[in-house]
Amino acid sequence: MNTATVLDFAAHTPVQNKAIPVRHLAFNFDASQADDKFYLRAELATAYFEALSIFLTYGEDLVIDTARHHRQFLTDPLLKQRVTALIGQEAIHSKMHNEWNDVLAQHRFPVPLFRFLGSKVFEYGFNRFPQPLKLSMMAGIEHFTAVLAEFMMKHEDNFFQTSDEQQRALWMWHMLEESEHKDIAYDVYQTLSANYPLRVVGFVIALITITVLVPLAATLIPVIRKPSNVLSLSYWKDVKRSAALIFGREDGVYGSSMSHIFDYLRRDFHPNDHDTSEWLAYYKQRLLDPKTGLLAPYFVREFTPGLQA
Ligand SMILES: [Fe+2]
Numbered sequence: 001m002n003t004a005t006v007l008d009f010a011a012h013t014p015v016q017n018k019a020i021p022v023r024h025l026a027f028n029f030d031a032s033q034a035d036d037k038f039y040l041r042a043e044l045a046t047a048y049f050e051a052l053s054i055f056l057t058y059g060e061d062l063v064i065d066t067a068r069h070h071r072q073f074l075t076d077p078l079l080k081q082r083v084t085a086l087i088g089q090e091a092i093h094s095k096m097h098n099e100w101n102d103v104l105a106q107h108r109f110p111v112p113l114f115r116f117l118g119s120k121v122f123e124y125g126f127n128r129f130p131q132p133l134k135l136s137m138m139a140g141i142e143h144f145t146a147v148l149a150e151f152m153m154k155h156e157d158n159f160f161q162t163s164d165e166q167q168r169a170l171w172m173w174h175m176l177e178e179s180e181h182k183d184i185a186y187d188v189y190q191t192l193s194a195n196y197p198l199r200v201v202g203f204v205i206a207l208i209t210i211t212v213l214v215p216l217a218a219t220l221i222p223v224i225r226k227p228s229n230v231l232s233l234s235y236w237k238d239v240k241r242s243a244a245l246i247f248g249r250e251d252g253v254y255g256s257s258m259s260h261i262f263d264y265l266r267r268d269f270h271p272n273d274h275d276t277s278e279w280l281a282y283y284k285q286r287l288l289d290p291k292t293g294l295l296a297p298y299f300v301r302e303f304t305p306g307l308q309a
């Protein structure tokens, strides 16, 4: 990319020129507290988040490897620092979700099967893609986690119809940080590639993974956990309600976020066109206040990586 393009890019994008921290947490999950109707008392919608928790760890590992590979080609010390922080945040997300997934494995959940499927999809598929496509996928994945984070930050109550405080803390912390670092992968993509058709390809792969493959995997969970569900009228009512909670145009996580999701296809799109700074400020207080924050019982420490030449 030449200097003129860099300047042009900078002029059109409200890049957050801020270093971000890496936070360490210890949730000490307890299988006896795991609520399989965590999300709005809906079993299949909760299973979506359980399946997502498995597949996210592989997506995060791809983001980490791809970010590490491309960091060496960046020249802006602040963007390099932000990439290091992105890697650190994603590494801890992956670690914490793996701990949570180990708990789900004790909760009548086919975690080994899902890990097998996830690892094969990535090992024989995504991880073998050429680096430019992986860079585009990284930006695409981070777009979807930004969409999810914005929806969840705007629907805080959806996390409070459960007494499972640790699962709530896990997702709220993860959503806060996805929103906090939502522009980094995109800025790296635009800085090193900015190829629009390739950006669309990465978006489509992320779209199919998150809105087709993960929901398909999720549909297995309530049936494996309780096979009699297939004969239960109340379960089929749950299926209808759960589908609306994920895909419904009115209040579905993705269904009501369609304009945000597909805004990514705008040529001059930037993640910060969707301003979440006030929500982020609110949630930092809500979660991270040392005395009253929801994460206070689980918070270990944080550090901010230094600027890198
Ligand atoms: Fe993450």
Ligand SMILES: [Fe+2]
Pocket (backbone or CB within 6 Å): 090, 142, 145, 177, 178, 181
């Ligand atoms: Fe992320």
